[in-house]
Amino acid sequence: MSKGEHAPSATPRRSKEAEPDFVQLLTPDGERITHPDYDVDFTDEELRGLYRDLVVIRKLDAEATALQRQGELGIWASLLGQEAAQVGSGRALRKQDMAFPTYREHGVLYCRGIDPIMPLGLFRGVDQGGWDPNEFKFNMYTIVIGAQTLHATGYAMGISMDGKVGNDDGEAVIAYFGDGATSQGDVNEAFVWASVFNSPIVFFCQNNQYAISEPLERQTRVPLYHRAAGFGFPGLRVDGNDVLACYAVTRKALDDARHGQGPSLIEAYTYRMGAHTTSDDPTRYRIASEVESWQAKDPILRLRRYLERGGAGDDTFFGEVADEAARDAVSLRERVLSMPDPDPMEMFEHVYAGGSPEVDEQRETFARYLASFEGGHR
Ligand SMILES: Cc1ncc(C[n+]2csc(CCOP(=O)(O)OP(=O)(O)O)c2C)c(N)n1
Ligand SMILES: [Mg+2]
Numbered sequence: 001m002s003k004g005e006h007a008p009s010a011t012p013r014r015s016k017e018a019e020p021d022f023v024q025l026l027t028p029d030g031e032r033i034t035h036p037d038y039d040v041d042f043t044d045e046e047l048r049g050l051y052r053d054l055v056v057i058r059k060l061d062a063e064a065t066a067l068q069r070q071g072e073l074g075i076w077a078s079l080l081g082q083e084a085a086q087v088g089s090g091r092a093l094r095k096q097d098m099a100f101p102t103y104r105e106h107g108v109l110y111c112r113g114i115d116p117i118m119p120l121g122l123f124r125g126v127d128q129g130g131w132d133p134n135e136f137k138f139n140m141y142t143i144v145i146g147a148q149t150l151h152a153t154g155y156a157m158g159i160s161m162d163g164k165v166g167n168d169d170g171e172a173v174i175a176y177f178g179d180g181a182t183s184q185g186d187v188n189e190a191f192v193w194a195s196v197f198n199s200p201i202v203f204f205c206q207n208n209q210y211a212i213s214e215p216l217e218r219q220t221r222v223p224l225y226h227r228a229a230g231f232g233f234p235g236l237r238v239d240g241n242d243v244l245a246c247y248a249v250t251r252k253a254l255d256d257a258r259h260g261q262g263p264s265l266i267e268a269y270t271y272r273m274g275a276h277t278t279s280d281d282p283t284r285y286r287i288a289s290e291v292e293s294w295q296a297k298d299p300i301l302r303l304r305r306y307l308e309r310g311g312a313g314d315d316t317f318f319g320e321v322a323d324e325a326a327r328d329a330v331s332l333r334e335r336v337l338s339m340p341d342p343d344p345m346e347m348f349e350h351v352y353a354g355g356s357p358e359v360d361e362q363r364e365t366f367a368r369y370l371a372s373f374e375g376g377h378r
Pocket of ligand 2 (some may be wrong): 207208210
């Protein structure tokens with residue numbers, strides 16, 4: 001190609017007309033609308049509970065970002081903008097259901113009843129895990145993109161073989177992943193295995209429009225939820241900023257799975273309002289007006305408007321929730337700052353349940369290295 005000539009653009013831009021057709025129960029203005037297949041029936045108290053969840057996790061997330069900026073965490077992957085997708089799906093899980101997260105599911109973790117301090121130990125580098133996946137039915141955070149979809153599928157096949165599927169008390173699995181992860185081999189393999197073994201799993205894709213700096217156009221030329229059809233199971237798209245719709249579709253998909261009706265894919269159409277992680281600068285690859293257009297669809301604002309419209313929430317309530325979230329954030333900060341540094345030798349402890357000669361050798365080498373410092377290691 002001669003100088004000055006441009007290759008034809010391989011990236012068709014999204015147009016306004018391509019705006020998604022999705023399941024929505026709450027408009028950005030806080031208007032409750034109906035859908036032929038999905039509904040929720042929350043009491044005012046339950047709606048206020050959802051609002052509290054959304055506000056608290058946003059506040060804790062902002063606190064974690066601030067802690068990273070002050071050098072107290074190594075890195076942080078913010079969920080800003082994705083609160084409704086996480087709280088809606090997280091609250092739809094029944095106690096016996098098992099969740100497999102990425103590194104961004106702090107809201108789901110919160111809904112599972114895990115102390116929100118737990119992931120901060122990981123991101124501070126003082127903890128190697130944090131919680132017991134079996135106790136909380138919430139697996140470890142997974143940084144390897146898409147890998148947890150295979151772990152989740154294997155787990156789902158296992159509970160199926162154990163006869164834990166097929167009635168109201170059956171178990172189901174949910175696997176979280178992003179739009180970028182859909183390009184991974186692991187995710188596509190998980191789809192195949194889940195499909196052919198009719199496994200009780202919900203694939204919950206938070207399409208936040210970006211995989212670090214790569215926009216959705218680089219992952220797919222069809223809506224992501226259409227992919228499910230090619231693997232032989234149902235897929236749907238939900239307004240990922242609508243906590244009610246996210247709850248409704250996830251509850252239904254999980255219940256179908258626990259009754260033995262196999263896998264499904266939910267594409268929660270949302271937006272990552274912050275950076276990919278604190279190591280990223282999104283102003284390098286996206287324009288401010290795009291972010292602003294999504295701010296108008298804010299998941300918290302729309303629920304607040306709905307509560308105000310119906311009289312289920314007043315200024316006193318909103319003020320109390322804000323105060324509660326602020327107190328939680330202060331407590332989180334204090335607890336992060338008082339986390340003890342681990343003994344460096346601890347990193348060898350949980351590699352294998354039964355130990356290994358290789359790890360023993362590495363432990364000895366490292367112990368000698370530490371001992372070589374004058375006055376011992378610090
Ligand atoms: C197998 C693998 N490849 C690359 C990376 C580096 N990486 C970290 S996050 C990320 C983008 C993931 O995007 P997406 O799946 O959309 O999730 P999001 O971060 O937007 O929630 C990549 C490529 C990784 N962690 N693992
Ligand atoms: Mg993404």
